[in-house]
Amino acid sequence: MIPSLDRLLERIAEERLQTPDGPGLISALLQQKPVNRLPLVFWRPQNTAVPGSSFAMDEQFFCKEKMLAAHLEDMAACAAGTYDAVLCIRPNFGTVFVPAMLGLDFTVPPNAYPWLTSHFTKKQILAVDPNMVSSSAMMERCREYIAYFRQILPEWIHVYMPDTQGPFDLAHLLLGDQLFLELYDDPAFVHHVLEIVTQAYIAVTKEIKQALNEPLHQCFHGHALARGIVMENGGARISEDSATLLKPEHIDEFVLPYDKAALEEFGGGFVHYCGKNEHLMDAYLQMDCVRAVNLGNPEMHDFSKTMHQVVQQQKCYFGLWPALEGETCREYVQRMRQASNQGRQGLILHWDESLFPQYTCGEIHALWTEAMTQVTKPDQR
Numbered sequence: 001m002i003p004s005l006d007r008l009l010e011r012i013a014e015e016r017l018q019t020p021d022g023p024g025l026i027s028a029l030l031q032q033k034p035v036n037r038l039p040l041v042f043w044r045p046q047n048t049a050v051p052g053s054s055f056a057m058d059e060q061f062f063c064k065e066k067m068l069a070a071h072l073e074d075m076a077a078c079a080a081g082t083y084d085a086v087l088c089i090r091p092n093f094g095t096v097f098v099p100a101m102l103g104l105d106f107t108v109p110p111n112a113y114p115w116l117t118s119h120f121t122k123k124q125i126l127a128v129d130p131n132m133v134s135s136s137a138m139m140e141r142c143r144e145y146i147a148y149f150r151q152i153l154p155e156w157i158h159v160y161m162p163d164t165q166g167p168f169d170l171a172h173l174l175l176g177d178q179l180f181l182e183l184y185d186d187p188a189f190v191h192h193v194l195e196i197v198t199q200a201y202i203a204v205t206k207e208i209k210q211a212l213n214e215p216l217h218q219c220f221h222g223h224a225l226a227r228g229i230v231m232e233n234g235g236a237r238i239s240e241d242s243a244t245l246l247k248p249e250h251i252d253e254f255v256l257p258y259d260k261a262a263l264e265e266f267g268g269g270f271v272h273y274c275g276k277n278e279h280l281m282d283a284y285l286q287m288d289c290v291r292a293v294n295l296g297n298p299e300m301h302d303f304s305k306t307m308h309q310v311v312q313q314q315k316c317y318f319g320l321w322p323a324l325e326g327e328t329c330r331e332y333v334q335r336m337r338q339a340s341n342q343g344r345q346g347l348i349l350h351w352d353e354s355l356f357p358q359y360t361c362g363e364i365h366a367l368w369t370e371a372m373t374q375v376t377k378p379d380q381r
Helices: 005-015 022-030 057-061 064-081 094-101 122-126 130-135 137-152 167-175 178-185 187-212 241-245 248-254 256-264 278-286 303-312 329-339 361-373
Strands: 040-043 086-089 157-159 219-221 227-231 236-239 269-273 290-295 316-319 347-352
Touching: 005 064, 022 227, 022 347, 040 227, 040 361, 057 064, 064 086, 064 137, 086 219, 094 130, 094 137, 094 167, 094 187, 122 187, 130 137, 130 187, 137 157, 137 187, 167 178, 167 187, 167 241, 167 256, 178 187, 187 248, 187 256, 219 236, 236 256, 241 269, 248 256, 248 278, 256 269, 278 290, 278 303, 303 316, 303 329, 329 347, 329 361
Parallel strands: 040 347, 086 157, 236 269, 269 290, 290 316, 316 347
Antiparallel strands: 086 227, 219 227
């Protein structure tokens, strides 16, 4: 039995606590406009398990009503901590989304996200037409789910893009680990594959934006979560986990040109990757079309160095930062303030709700706002 969507929406509307200026602060910060304080987006790891409590992943994947109910269950559990964020939902098809449109087989388990069960051979991938995404069964399913979500949801819950990954990640999904051998054995072939997947990424994004009635150069994005951001100077997100495995010359040749082409088609965007690669971070921060960087493993990075780079390059860091051992809540907030040009630049923090569980979201947001709006005295500089 599907839970009542009306009741879930009523609960979300009743419990939602949202600051009126929060989304505007996020948008302004991404545009490098002056802000009077940094926004704060509360975070809990909903993306580490199947969303909701009523349905397995295979049930959600093949039923739009069950998928929407599951995501509304997740949203209802965190609506009271909305504050500066926007509430948002996406059709959740996992990383197989674009590869399935290009013809790869996949499976949907009950308790995990979908995964691919095949890869292309070199001969097969040479026959792939990136324009086939428009008429694929997966695209039709996505359009159907988006139309249903938009019909049911109020305007203050935003539907956003499924997981489109990024060009190099897509190439890895299509070819498997053979891709890394081909970097040396047949670089021309790798470039051909990257041309195909970049065209597919752009075509898929345009198709979905049309279904969302979303401008090419703007977007809402939750990055797999119910509380997200609004970006008015960029319409896309790129995920490039596999690129962290490459050496600098391969990043320069096989990753950056294709990411740049994909992002520029949509007026810019933000990038995500797990792992650590200093060259990749440096390169993204120097790209004009990159508005923000999200790290999947911030614990692997030097906080002070990274935030200095972000501020110097006039970008944003959007994501988690771990607390130091023994650090108090107030000390953590002050560290974030000092690293972000005294709370004025470069940081859209995902506040991990498990960091200081003795505080409510409301208490944390009040403490954060107080710290970010305090006047900096000369001896504090």
